[in-house]
């Protein structure tokens with residue numbers, strides 16, 4: 001089923017594909033009344049650049065991630081598990097919209113889901 005010698009990053013089309021997914025993801029997030037308020041005052045262009053680096057690095061690509069640690073950048077923002085789940089659902093929709101197959105979407109969510117431990121306060125010590 002999966003080809004372990006080829007990274008998820010390469011399989012979904014590399015940097016450009018991830019940049020397109022991240023663009024679409026933030027359209028969906030900013031369109032979601034439960035999420036948009038978290039990004040008031042955020043420089044979205046900069047955030048999207050960081051997010052592309054983050055996903056690329058997490059999915060086996062060559063990009064270096066230069067941003068902050070997940071717990072530090074999300075701390076004190078009132079992010080709850082249901083907000084995290086909404087973002088994950090939007091990510092699934094963006095990936096499917098970009099033509100990523102269902103097995104690969106599941107693999108990517110398997111990489112992203114454990115991040116809730118750092119992003120949602122109170123789910124870890």
Ligand code: HEM
Nearest residue numbers: 038039041042043050051054067068073079083084087112
């Ligand atoms: C899939 C899970 C998530 C990942 C991989 C992720 C990743 C990131 C990254 C890479 C940054 C940039 C850090 C930096 O600039 O140093 C960031 C910032 C941020 N994220 Fe997330 N995030 C996730 C979930 C969420 C959720 C659920 C929320 C809120 C609903 C959220 C809200 C924010 C905000 C408000 C910022 C800061 C923007 C600013 O600097 O003004 N993130 N995130």
